[in-house]
Amino acid sequence: MSIAAVYPTTWRRPPLFGSLARQRIAIAAAVGYLVWSVSDLNVDYARILAGFPRAIDIFVKMFPPDFARWQLLTNGMIESVQMALAATLVGVVLSIPIALAAARNLAPRPLYLAARGLIVGGRTLHEIIIAIFFVKLFGFGPVAGLLTLAFASAIFLGKMLAEDIENVRVGPVEAVRATGAGFGQTVVYSIVPQVLSRAVGVIIYRLDANVRHSTVIGIVGAGGIGQTLSASFSRYDYDFAAAILLSIVALVALGEWFSDWVRRKLR
């Protein structure tokens, strides 16, 4: 065949950085920086090695886990779960206006930018940092934890929901608008049906995440089982701490199983 002689028989994907030489320089620079970073951190191998016997010591003290103070444990757990549930509920309610304002296809430009700014700003702060802040404002206890999780949930759900709203099919929205429907009716009849099942899935996911977060933010004093855990560690009650950790693992696993089950039902 003469055709095979006319056309090239090899082909390579164009390099990502323009030319092969530049790509090699970029990779070399990245690897070099990584090596330098690790050496600059002054990793003390002796200290790491010394940590292992201490770890064994702690693990030994953890056994057997001590469930004797089960009332303290269950109170903490219940507080965490209540915090997570209430925070998810408040978060959902708050996230709806945020999502509508942050959807490019619904909101006027200034409102859109303001809502996106709120989302970006809110997401830069980790739950722990927000919790520290709210503990300063409202004192130790579950109120600070509830507010922390509600705030973080509203921002997270607002962002997820806004993106779903932006991906809605515009045809049905146009059709409902063309009947003379108002803004609220257009949302209820053409946008809600398109995003609802995904939104419920995301909300359940967030509930699951809130259960996990609620066990952690107590460490900075925001109530729940985390606060109990933190106290037991600082008193060297390792056997009680082990009981708490096992209970948290069980709770989180239960939450994950529940959220899986609900989302499977929704499909």
Add this chain to the structure above:
Amino acid sequence: MPAPDTAPDGASARTLLSIEGLTKVYPTGQRALEGVDFTVERAEIVAVIGSSGAGKSTLIRCINRLVEPTSGRIRLGDTDLSALSRRELRAARRRIGMIFQEFNLVERLTVMENLLSGRLGSVGFFASLARRFPPQDVSNAYALLERVGLAGYENTRADALSGGQRQRVGIARALMQNPDLLLVDEPTASLDPKTARQIMRLIRELATERHRPALVNIHDVALAQTFADRVIGLKAGRVAFDGPPAALTAETLTEIYGAEDWSQTIRAADDEA
């Protein structure tokens, strides 16, 4: 059946729809419409033909202001549609039913909810949220379902229907508004040829029964010739032809679309007439 406000024979002198100097320039600078003028004086089926990008979709979307016209006047009966406030525009949109190429049903809602969404302009927010529509609307919806051949489908979800069935729901939704004017945007472009003819026939019958004019964007010239009383040809945003289907010749089609062998298109329409 609502009382027609024009005589069945269409002899009324009242102008149903008038469009004067309608121009639309998109923010991108694209000039979609350039001084379009025409009036509809009878309850007739007006087919709007023209190549893609000639401004057909823009034209009908300017009428219910899903697209804001740049200049020009659009009058529906005595209402100047181009000069309405948002609230008045909502009221005016109730009088204009629209049928879409992609049907634009809300897929996760039932057929009944899609039909009742045609009444949203006349029902309050909380009543519509609770799906509480006036009994008259509900019985009207059942009647329309039967009329478009979908009796018994009220609880089926829209995404479970075939293309032709979806378009029947789309037609019924538009008629739920009891509109003074039907705007129809490429109703058959997503359908097979047989279903396309059935849908065009249904639109024609319903518009005729109710003595309402319909403006139908369509790019199938043969279908336009078969089912329309009048054809408007758009070329680059201007009216290039306005007359009865029989007056469409190879020359006028060349004027609208550019040079092509039109003999097959015209003969096909003659055979079916």
